[in-house]
Every structure is written in structure tokens, then in C-alpha cells.
Amino acid sequence: MSNQLFNLLDEPWIRVMDKDGAVEEKSIYDVLLHAQDYLRLAGETETQNLPVFRILEAILLAIYAKYDANGNFDPIEESEDASKRWGELWEHKHFEEKPLREYLETYRDRFWLRDDQYPFMQSIKAKDGTDYKTSKLIGELSESNNKVRLFQSRLGEGKEKLSCAEAARWLLFVNAFDDTSAKAKQKGLPSPGAGWLGQIGPIYAKGDNLYESLLLNLVFLNDDEVWNEIKPTWEMAPRYGERTKIVPPNNPATLYTTASRRLLLKWNGDKVVGYTSLGGDFFDKTDYFVEMNTAYRLDKKSKSASIYLPKKIDPSKQSWRDFKNLFVESSEDDHRIPGVIHWIRELQSDGRLSNDQKVTFETSSVQYGNKCFFINDLTGDSLTISTALLKDENEVWRIMVEKAVSLCEKMANEAGSCKYNIALAKGVSGDDILKKERAQGKIAFYDRVDIPMRIWMNQLDPNTQDQKEELENIKVEFKKGADDLINEWVGNSSVGALQGRMVKGRHYSLPESINWFMWHIHELLKGGEKNGK
Structure with missing residues (x-):
């Protein structure tokens, strides 16, 4: 008897807000095929929206690096092709069904939330990991097994049993922002640190609707060079080792779907009642510029050659106070602006965006306690400017x-x-x-x-x-x-x-x-x- 339950391609689980302000849960197919009809993702928190958004981005990168806006096979091979491809998608106003289904159906078996072999963004080897209740899975609570939050957003069964839809969203949150409290099962293994999004300062571009937002963050070039390969992890064999140091992902689709934790949901019928966790994949983030959605700072403590690290968000500062690090190229080489902003600037200079186009740049991050051992707070801000301001x-x-x-x-x-x-x-x-x-x-x-x-x-x-x-x-x-x-x-x-x-x-x-x-x-x-x- 099959243990498969809740395929994310078809089942509604992504919360979106329509143009009338109503919030609904939709499947991956529904969200992408009707992205132009939704204002934005509308999960329980903005920090939950980010990893869900990155899953959608990974899908789109994998498809449109190979297919044009009409669904014809036409791989991007030159940097000029990338700007043209993006411009065609921007003018097209929607994603075609044919390339979406042809691609996603190939990997349908990797999108089951519950499965004996390949549960989505989980590992069957994680069953031996640290055991957690659902109150730890829920990012807006993030309770440890030993400490209950004094002020809670939900009580009773609302935090003890989760629907498949909500569990899927928080599963991605934990992978992206998990703290470092879980202990290694095997002695002597290095710490993987917090989840990847917790180690950077996430910043995203937001358009007038979800379709525009997805496109504005769909970066086809790496420093004016075509990505060597676009490959989400569901196209690869899963890794099972605990706290595994890997070669840094060489493209955003792999990075966005990297398992920083080995997770496995625990079930009671069709409800999620907890999960187990082990440390997952991690890599050296020094001079690592594949991440498009963060600024970088010069590591002044380094005594060797110039080393850049992701710049984390200071929750005490309004986003406009960081204008220099986000939007102004450094003449002293003390920082690097986010790749997504560089990309939008190139699109503006190429005439792909109108001179009066306004874009909102949103930041959203998790603030940790001592040594990232627990989550203290969820923070975010936004800043709206004209893309004409970004032109060379x-x-x-x-x-x-x-x-x-x-x-x-x-x-x-x-x-x-x-x-x-x-x-x-x-x-x-x-x-x-x-x-x-x-x-x-x-x-x-x-x-x-x-x-x-x-x-x-x-x-x-x-x-x-x-x-x-x-x-x-x-x-x-x-x-x-x-x-x-x-x-x-x-x-x-x-x-x-x-x-x-x-x-x-x-x-x-x-x-x-x-x-x-x-x-x-x-x-x-x-x-x-x-x-x-």
C-alpha cells in the first residue's frame, strides 16, 4: 500500500493574496499558471514566504533557462540571450502551461510531502535525528522542547497538529532559518550553522503582482555570464550524510533547494504532529556570490586577500539607511551590491523596464539569540524606488x-x-x-x-x-x-x-x-x- 500523501504540484498549500485582498491556498501549478492574478505570497510570516518563493524561483530558472516564453526549447547560451529571454517573459504577462507541466511532471515523485523514498525537502535518514514537536516547526512560535514561549500566537491543538498545507510551508522555513540547537548524533562533526537564509541578509524585489515579483528575481546571469548549469536538488540524487560539507552550489536553483537540514515530518493520519532533524548540507560562504538576494561586505578581520561575506540585516536600521550597500557600487571595494539589484539595473539599461517602473525592495530576516542557538524575532522592512534611479x-x-x-x-x-x-x-x-x-x-x-x-x-x-x-x-x-x-x-x-x-x-x-x-x-x-x- 502506497504511503504517498499530498503532492505539492496539485494540492493547495501556498498561501496567496488575490487582487481583492482575499487569501487562499493554491498548488504549485495554480500559483505559477495564475501568478499574474495574485498580488503576492501571503504566508503566516514574511520569513515563511521567502523559502516558498525560492522554490518557485528554482522551478522557473530550471524551465526558462531552456524554454522561451512560448514554451519552445531554446536554451540560453549567451548573455544577450538572457536579457532577451527575460524581456519576452516580462511582455508575455503569464507563464505558459506546456513547459511547466512538461518539466514538473518529470519530477512528480519528488513532490510528495509524505513518501517512503523521496519526501519533499526531507530525508528518510532523519528519523534518527533530534525529535521535535510541531511547536518548534511553526516559525512564529519556534519553541524548543524545554522552553515554552510566554506569549503565543496559538494554543492547544493549533500548535500540536498541523495540516499538510501548513506543515509544508513551515518545513521550508525550518530548512531556511533553523537555529543551531540540534545536537549531532555522530560525535566530532562540525556545525553547519543556522539555515542558509539565516546567514545572509535577504532582499527581494517586488512588482505590482506575483508574476512581476517572480520575474524581477529571476536572474539569468552571474556577473554577466550565463550560469553553467541550472539544477534544483530534485533533479539530483539525495544526500543522506549528517552535517555534510559540500562544494558550494554553482547556480541559484541548486542553492535555493539545498537541504541545510535533514528533516522528516512525523504523522498521525493526515496530520503532522512533529518532526526529526539532523544537520544537513553546508559550504564555505567566503567569496561566494551565487546568492543573488543579499549584499556582501568586505571582511575587515581577514589578514589575507580581500574576502567578502554575506551582509546580514541590522533589525534596528530602516532599509533606506542601508542605501549605499544595496544600491551604490563601491569605489573602495568595501562591499558588493546584491546580484538581483545588479540584474535589475542591467535590465533597466537594456530598456527591458520602463523609465517610470517602480520596484519595492523588501528585506526579511530572522534574529537569533546567543550563537544562533534560538530564534528571538522575525523582522522585515521595505523601500520603493524608481528603477530609473538604478541606470548606469x-x-x-x-x-x-x-x-x-x-x-x-x-x-x-x-x-x-x-x-x-x-x-x-x-x-x-x-x-x-x-x-x-x-x-x-x-x-x-x-x-x-x-x-x-x-x-x-x-x-x-x-x-x-x-x-x-x-x-x-x-x-x-x-x-x-x-x-x-x-x-x-x-x-x-x-x-x-x-x-x-x-x-x-x-x-x-x-x-x-x-x-x-x-x-x-x-x-x-x-x-x-x-x-x-
């Missing part, structure tokens, strides 16, 4: 935006210093407390200018606007943000802060602190240094 000839505009962000950072530092000085004037003491006051001042300034910065970046248009005028416009918003803070701090002042006090031979008071802040802001806005030189 508009580099001066990107540098202008970078200067605006840098100016904002300097003003935020001054706000932090002002808050620190006011705290001293109030009689606050203690290095940790004062450090917190400084940080709160910086955060307060960023909060004041956050929405104006997003609006400003969204409406920037190198084709119709004057660069100097736009820089002055955002400076006005910075000044408003500083003035708002001053009014707030003055309004909340105390008699003690007004009078001030001596601290280590220097007098601090609210009026003095505000005057220093105003002077520094004035100097920064007119282009001077804060010391007046």
Missing part, C-alpha cells in the same frame, strides 16, 4: 541619495549627543543609562525623518527632476525633524535640567544642550563640519 547613467543620483543618507546619519548622531547632554543636565549618571539615552536620541531623529525619507526616495525621478533641488528638499525635512525633537525635549524639560549642573568640569543644561544641537545641525545642513571648520 544615473550614478550621480545614487551618490546624491547616499550623501543624503550620510547627512541624516550625522544629524542623528548629533541628536543622540543632545539627548545625552540633556540627561547629564538632569543629573542622570551611569555609563549604561547614558549610553541608552544617546541611542534613544538617535532613534528619535530617525523616526521623525523615516516617512519623509521613504516618500522622497519613492518620488525621485532622474528624468524630470533637478538633483540639487531634490537634495535641498530633503534637507528641509531633516530640519523639520530636528525642530520637532527640540520642541519635544523642551516641552518635557524639568527645572533641574534648565538650571543644569557641572559634570567633570563642564556645565550642562537644557538651553546649552539645545543650542549646541541647533548649531551643529545648522553647520551640517550648510555643508560644514560640526566643529565649524
Whole structure:
């Protein structure tokens, strides 16, 4: 009797949002054949959407590296072919059924969620791994076996038994973002680290619908070279070894489907009631640029040649504050922009995207506790800009935006210093407390200018606007943000802060602190240094 259950090609399991805002579960076939009719993926969390999205991307890469938009066999062999293929798909507005079914039916047996041989993104050898409840599988809970979260999004049977559909989604999440708490069964094996997506700073391009989003992230070139091979792991024999160091995947489809964990779902009838886990595949990520959806930073700790590593996301920073690392090529070679942004820039320069095309870039990541031993939080942000800003000839505009962000950072530092000085004037003491006051001042300034910065970046248009005028416009918003803070701090002042006090031979008071802040802001806005030189 067959133990096969729930084939992901046909069964509804991917949550999508339609154009009316309704959320439904759809099969892989339904999602891809009607991607133009859906706004986006709509899983329980954005971090759950990412690995599901990458499965779809792996399928599309495997197909359209070989077939044109109409489903005719026509492999991409030259870099010029890649841009043309992408442009044809963009104009086609939907994916043809013929190439999808011809490809996916070849590997139908690799898409069963439950199977005695090849369960989807699982390993039958994982049955000897660490035993977990479904509360650990559910990413929005991520409970260990020994510690229950105090505040929970679900209770009782809702976290003890999962439908096939939800279990499939969280299965991909665990493979992508799992922590390092599981112990090795075989002694002496190295740690594979957190799941791959937990080791990078994921950033994705989002279009007006799911079809556009899938295409914007469908990168056919690696640094202007055609990928040597596009091969998802379901085209390959499965690996079973625990904590296996592998040769780094040489194409996105393999990377997106690499098993960083050996997982096996546990069943009670047609419900998932837990899973077992072993460490899976891992590889050296030094100077590894196959990952298209992360920025890279120069490893300043390395004493050898220049080494680049994926740049993780700082959850305390708004995405626009990272504009330089994401959108501006480094003249000092201290970073590399994400491959997907480089790809979109090439498409824009090739005329594949219109000058008024807006794209939202979304970040989504998991924040871990000590040594990635447990998951602390799920975070994300977004930034919408015109793709015209990414064109080669508009580099001066990107540098202008970078200067605006840098100016904002300097003003935020001054706000932090002002808050620190006011705290001293109030009689606050203690290095940790004062450090917190400084940080709160910086955060307060960023909060004041956050929405104006997003609006400003969204409406920037190198084709119709004057660069100097736009820089002055955002400076006005910075000044408003500083003035708002001053009014707030003055309004909340105390008699003690007004009078001030001596601290280590220097007098601090609210009026003095505000005057220093105003002077520094004035100097920064007119282009001077804060010391007046």
C-alpha cells in the first residue's frame, strides 16, 4: 500500500493574496499558471514566504533557462540571450502551461510531502535525528522542547497538529532559518550553522503582482555570464550524510533547494504532529556570490586577500539607511551590491523596464539569540524606488541619495549627543543609562525623518527632476525633524535640567544642550563640519 500523501504540484498549500485582498491556498501549478492574478505570497510570516518563493524561483530558472516564453526549447547560451529571454517573459504577462507541466511532471515523485523514498525537502535518514514537536516547526512560535514561549500566537491543538498545507510551508522555513540547537548524533562533526537564509541578509524585489515579483528575481546571469548549469536538488540524487560539507552550489536553483537540514515530518493520519532533524548540507560562504538576494561586505578581520561575506540585516536600521550597500557600487571595494539589484539595473539599461517602473525592495530576516542557538524575532522592512534611479547613467543620483543618507546619519548622531547632554543636565549618571539615552536620541531623529525619507526616495525621478533641488528638499525635512525633537525635549524639560549642573568640569543644561544641537545641525545642513571648520 502506497504511503504517498499530498503532492505539492496539485494540492493547495501556498498561501496567496488575490487582487481583492482575499487569501487562499493554491498548488504549485495554480500559483505559477495564475501568478499574474495574485498580488503576492501571503504566508503566516514574511520569513515563511521567502523559502516558498525560492522554490518557485528554482522551478522557473530550471524551465526558462531552456524554454522561451512560448514554451519552445531554446536554451540560453549567451548573455544577450538572457536579457532577451527575460524581456519576452516580462511582455508575455503569464507563464505558459506546456513547459511547466512538461518539466514538473518529470519530477512528480519528488513532490510528495509524505513518501517512503523521496519526501519533499526531507530525508528518510532523519528519523534518527533530534525529535521535535510541531511547536518548534511553526516559525512564529519556534519553541524548543524545554522552553515554552510566554506569549503565543496559538494554543492547544493549533500548535500540536498541523495540516499538510501548513506543515509544508513551515518545513521550508525550518530548512531556511533553523537555529543551531540540534545536537549531532555522530560525535566530532562540525556545525553547519543556522539555515542558509539565516546567514545572509535577504532582499527581494517586488512588482505590482506575483508574476512581476517572480520575474524581477529571476536572474539569468552571474556577473554577466550565463550560469553553467541550472539544477534544483530534485533533479539530483539525495544526500543522506549528517552535517555534510559540500562544494558550494554553482547556480541559484541548486542553492535555493539545498537541504541545510535533514528533516522528516512525523504523522498521525493526515496530520503532522512533529518532526526529526539532523544537520544537513553546508559550504564555505567566503567569496561566494551565487546568492543573488543579499549584499556582501568586505571582511575587515581577514589578514589575507580581500574576502567578502554575506551582509546580514541590522533589525534596528530602516532599509533606506542601508542605501549605499544595496544600491551604490563601491569605489573602495568595501562591499558588493546584491546580484538581483545588479540584474535589475542591467535590465533597466537594456530598456527591458520602463523609465517610470517602480520596484519595492523588501528585506526579511530572522534574529537569533546567543550563537544562533534560538530564534528571538522575525523582522522585515521595505523601500520603493524608481528603477530609473538604478541606470548606469544615473550614478550621480545614487551618490546624491547616499550623501543624503550620510547627512541624516550625522544629524542623528548629533541628536543622540543632545539627548545625552540633556540627561547629564538632569543629573542622570551611569555609563549604561547614558549610553541608552544617546541611542534613544538617535532613534528619535530617525523616526521623525523615516516617512519623509521613504516618500522622497519613492518620488525621485532622474528624468524630470533637478538633483540639487531634490537634495535641498530633503534637507528641509531633516530640519523639520530636528525642530520637532527640540520642541519635544523642551516641552518635557524639568527645572533641574534648565538650571543644569557641572559634570567633570563642564556645565550642562537644557538651553546649552539645545543650542549646541541647533548649531551643529545648522553647520551640517550648510555643508560644514560640526566643529565649524
